[in-house]
Amino acid sequence: MSSVVKVFLILVSVLAMHAAQSRDMRILALQEGGVACKNDLMNDMENISQIGPDGQEVAVASNFEWSDCNDGAVLMPLGEELIKSGLADRVIFLPVGVEGGGVEDWQDGGRAIEKLKLALTKANVNNTRFDYVFWQGNMVSADVAPNEYQQSISKVLKSVKLQTNADKFIISSSVNCQANDTLKKTTLRWDPLYNRFPGPDLQALGDDYRADHCNFNQRGYKKMAQLWVQSISEAETLSQRYQKESVLYYFKKKYKTLFN
Amino acid sequence: MKLNFRYSLENFRGVAIIFVMLSHIGSFKSMGQYSDYLFYFLVDATAWFVFISGYLFYYLEIEKFNYTKYLARKLKFVILPYLILSVPAIAAGLYLSRNILMDLTASDYAIWSILTGGTVVAPMWFIPMIAVFFLLTPLLSRIAKSPLLLAVTVVGLLFSIFSFRPVHNSNAIFSFLHFAGFYLLGISAAKHALQLDAISDAWKVRIIVLSLLAFVLIGFSYPGMEAEPISFLGTIGGLNYPILGKLALLVAIFFAFERFFNVQNKSLSFMAKISFGLFFIHGFATLVFVKWLNGLAYPGDFSRLGAEVFFVVGGSIVVVYVLRRVLGKWSRYVIGC
Numbered sequence: 001m002s003s004v005v006k007v008f009l010i011l012v013s014v015l016a017m018h019a020a021q022s023r024d025m026r027i028l029a030l031q032e033g034g035v036a037c038k039n040d041l042m043n044d045m046e047n048i049s050q051i052g053p054d055g056q057e058v059a060v061a062s063n064f065e066w067s068d069c070n071d072g073a074v075l076m077p078l079g080e081e082l083i084k085s086g087l088a089d090r091v092i093f094l095p096v097g098v099e100g101g102g103v104e105d106w107q108d109g110g111r112a113i114e115k116l117k118l119a120l121t122k123a124n125v126n127n128t129r130f131d132y133v134f135w136q137g138n139m140v141s142a143d144v145a146p147n148e149y150q151q152s153i154s155k156v157l158k159s160v161k162l163q164t165n166a167d168k169f170i171i172s173s174s175v176n177c178q179a180n181d182t183l184k185k186t187t188l189r190w191d192p193l194y195n196r197f198p199g200p201d202l203q204a205l206g207d208d209y210r211a212d213h214c215n216f217n218q219r220g221y222k223k224m225a226q227l228w229v230q231s232i233s234e235a236e237t238l239s240q241r242y243q244k245e246s247v248l249y250y251f252k253k254k255y256k257t258l259f260n
Numbered sequence: 261m262k263l264n265f266r267y268s269l270e271n272f273r274g275v276a277i278i279f280v281m282l283s284h285i286g287s288f289k290s291m292g293q294y295s296d297y298l299f300y301f302l303v304d305a306t307a308w309f310v311f312i313s314g315y316l317f318y319y320l321e322i323e324k325f326n327y328t329k330y331l332a333r334k335l336k337f338v339i340l341p342y343l344i345l346s347v348p349a350i351a352a353g354l355y356l357s358r359n360i361l362m363d364l365t366a367s368d369y370a371i372w373s374i375l376t377g378g379t380v381v382a383p384m385w386f387i388p389m390i391a392v393f394f395l396l397t398p399l400l401s402r403i404a405k406s407p408l409l410l411a412v413t414v415v416g417l418l419f420s421i422f423s424f425r426p427v428h429n430s431n432a433i434f435s436f437l438h439f440a441g442f443y444l445l446g447i448s449a450a451k452h453a454l455q456l457d458a459i460s461d462a463w464k465v466r467i468i469v470l471s472l473l474a475f476v477l478i479g480f481s482y483p484g485m486e487a488e489p490i491s492f493l494g495t496i497g498g499l500n501y502p503i504l505g506k507l508a509l510l511v512a513i514f515f516a517f518e519r520f521f522n523v524q525n526k527s528l529s530f531m532a533k534i535s536f537g538l539f540f541i542h543g544f545a546t547l548v549f550v551k552w553l554n555g556l557a558y559p560g561d562f563s564r565l566g567a568e569v570f571f572v573v574g575g576s577i578v579v580v581y582v583l584r585r586v587l588g589k590w591s592r593y594v595i596g597c
Contacts, residue, residue, distance in 0.1 A: 192428075
């Protein structure tokens with residue numbers, strides 16, 4: 001067989017493999033706390049699934065397997081938005097959270113962190129690789145000192161990175177939903193060399209998007225989903241820029257070349 | 261041309277190292293409304309160090325410049341201490357799992373840290389950057405002797421003012437480009453030292469007052485820490501308020517010290533002599549404070565700030581002093597002073 005034919009066959013097979021591969025996006029959603037499930041939004045949706053109790057993919061159902069369904073109302077429209085935008089063909093969520101939780105539940109011995117450990121152990125059985133880890137901040141009524149809050153979340157994100165295979169982290173921080181509007185807004189900075197990037201700004205959504213001071217309405221959830229998609233796109237751009245600037249990109253590229 | 265020993269420059273170096281150490285005090289960022297002003301006041305004093313390096317390069321090296329000997333000396337007293345102190349810094353990074361957070365193997369993390377300075381001990385990035393200056397001294401030497409020096413300096417300074425440091429200071433080439441203007445300014449100041457000396461005292465005072473005024477005005481326009489870009493790429497053209505402020509303050513301090521403080525000051529002289537060691541050691545002190553002492557119950561933000569300043573600045577001076585006594589003539593090979 002001539003080399004030209006060989007090259008042609010290799011090209012065809014590579015293209016065929018690429019076409020056959022659906023772009024799966026796996027998202028570990030760490031839900032700080034919040035509201036109960038919105039059952040009407042949890043109906044079966046094509047190409048959106050979750051990681052079940054044994055680590056296998058299962059259909060999305062109410063409640064989520066590893067979460068008390070907090071912010072489930074954001075994840076379903078988010079899955080749809082990701083597929084609609086062409087960023088993924090299938091979206092697989094692993095939402096973890098406890099109802100009524102707060103950042104303290106994510107510290108050592110807390111309800112949420114214990115649940116997370118178990119969920120990641122199960123996910124690791126199938127060598128699940130998460131494309132994104134979301135920290136879904138919450139609309140809380142208590143004021144949280146920004147520095148302490150950031151340190152607490154950083155600790156959680158570090159423990160996730162050490163326990164599982166995760167690529168990028170997108171963090172939407174909590175806001176004090178009952179705080180005076182004139183209070184200074186704090187934008188937390190996340191370490192881009194650890195692939196940590198800021199997520200949607202919960203404070204930016206006004207009354208039109210809220211059922212009350214501390215809860216979004218349906219429109220708010222859809223808007224939040226769009227903002228998460230936007231954050232993903234921004235994180236992709238920024239990640240490449242920072243990784244190249246810091247030379248890390250070239251160190252990691254070596255492995256990609258070796259293993260692909 | 262041979263100039264007398266410049267105590268003013270030595271005193272400036274002593275002040276610069278104090279600013280550099282204070283700029284790494286994390287508690288300043290928790291001082292509410294004062295944080296932005298403190299940040300603006302303290303950050304980027306590294307530019308002064310680069311200026312002084314440029315000044316000393318011209319002042320001490322230019323007439324008898326020998327590239328090989330120059331590099332050999334820098335290898336012994338700058339790069340070797342850097343490599344030695346990189347060992348505990350890299351070990352700390354591995355202990356803190358930084359390699360995993362960055363998706364690097366332990367060996368790649370070590371190589372990356374040496375190339376960039378790493379992220380565990382904040383000031384280490386300076387050495388890879390200053391090594392770029394060392395390597396480019398033949399070029400810098402030619403520029404220094406060229407009639408185009410002032411024009412190149414102005415272009416370099418404009419670039420410094422309209423650019424920012426690379427992300428986490430992790431790219432020595434970009435850091436070099438960002439700070440090169442200050443190095444060239446140092447060379448220019450040394451080359452034209454006699455002309456600068458000849459400026460009348462009245463004019464020097466006017467320059468000092470105007471520079472201080474500019475520093476204050478730029479400070480009031482400063483949009484704050486949160487607006488600071490964190491990378492070099494994609495931000496060129498944006499006004500770097502702190503670096504512009506530091507340029508204004510540099511001019512003020514340079515002339516003020518020339519005019520009023522060109523005498524030996526034992527404290528600043530000591531700080532200048534150990535400045536290189538302090539540059540390294542205070543990074544470790546900052547790390548220790550952040551990891552183990554920051555979480556203690558302090559009565560308030562000011563007491564935490566006081567404790568951190570005492571620990572980082574005071575502790576670093578003590579450690580460098582002790583290491584110099586213990587290591588004797590070897591201390592230059594280990595801590596660079």
